[in-house]
Amino acid sequence: RKEVEQDPGPFNVPEGATVAFNCTYSNSASQSFFWYRQDCRKEPKLLMSVYSSGNEDGRFTAQLNRASQYISLLIRDSKLSDSATYLCVVNPNTGNQFYFGTGTSLTVIP
Amino acid sequence: DTAVSQTPKYLVTQMGNDKSIKCEQNLGHDTMYWYKQDSKKFLKIMFSYNNKELIINETVPNRFSPKSPDKAHLNLHINSLELGDSAVYFCASSIQGWVETQYFGPGTRLLVL
Numbered sequence: 321r322k323e324v325e326q327d328p329g330p331f332n333v334p335e336g337a338t339v340a341f342n343c344t345y346s347n348s349a350s351q352s353f354f355w356y357r358q359d360c361r362k363e364p365k366l367l368m369s370v371y372s373s374g375n376e377d378g379r380f381t382a383q384l385n386r387a388s389q390y391i392s393l394l395i396r397d398s399k400l401s402d403s404a405t406y407l408c409v410v411n412p413n414t415g416n417q418f419y420f421g422t423g424t425s426l427t428v429i430p
Numbered sequence: 431d432t433a434v435s436q437t438p439k440y441l442v443t444q445m446g447n448d449k450s451i452k453c454e455q456n457l458g459h460d461t462m463y464w465y466k467q468d469s470k471k472f473l474k475i476m477f478s479y480n481n482k483e484l485i486i487n488e489t490v491p492n493r494f495s496p497k498s499p500d501k502a503h504l505n506l507h508i509n510s511l512e513l514g515d516s517a518v519y520f521c522a523s524s525i526q527g528w529v530e531t532q533y534f535g536p537g538t539r540l541l542v543l
Contacts, residue, residue, distance in 0.1 A: 407473065
């Protein structure tokens with residue numbers, strides 16, 4: 321089983337829509353969780369860390385469900401500029417290690 | 431003012447050649463990483479250094495050898511390049527270790543012919 325699994329999509333949504341991505345992880349001892357965004361032919365950039373209590377940054381909301389071992393990202397009022405690949409990143413708490421999901425592709429359509 | 435820089439940005443070379451990719455960060459971070467992103471966009475860690483010391487060495491062929499002359503630099507040397515080495519190689523850094531945000535370089539696109 322992969323350390324981190326994501327639905328690759330693609331998700332094609334109209335502007336203004338709400339879209340949600342899930343990501344599951346296999347190691348129940350994992351402590352750190354992140355969502356990164358990667359634009360085409362660019363490097364990944366941190367979108368937001370995911371905290372146990374859930375956190376929100378503008379139109380973006382991240383949630384952690386430890387019981388079911390998944391994290392989620394909700395994007396409200398999608399903009400064209402949200403089109404990118406969203407990478408789920410988990411640290412399994414076994415040293416300086418990060419596991420990246422394969423990414424979920426989002427295209428926001430005018 | 432680039433935070434994490436890599437050179438070269440593009441590298442096209444023949445099978446069997448030896449090549450190096452350089453990475454520098456001016457963020458004062460202690461930890462640096464090399465990742466490989468293949469054609470399926472899967473990003474996989476290769477190496478991690480903390481203060482010039484190797485702390486992660488994933489299962490990569492020993493043709494790949496990282497070198498950290500100081501904590502601001504982490505270079506990657508690849509011997510006897512193979513077709514399957516074609517990928518984008520990203521360098522990244524973080525303040526210290528796994529709890530921190532990673533900052534990525536722009537990537538080096540390697541094509542082996």
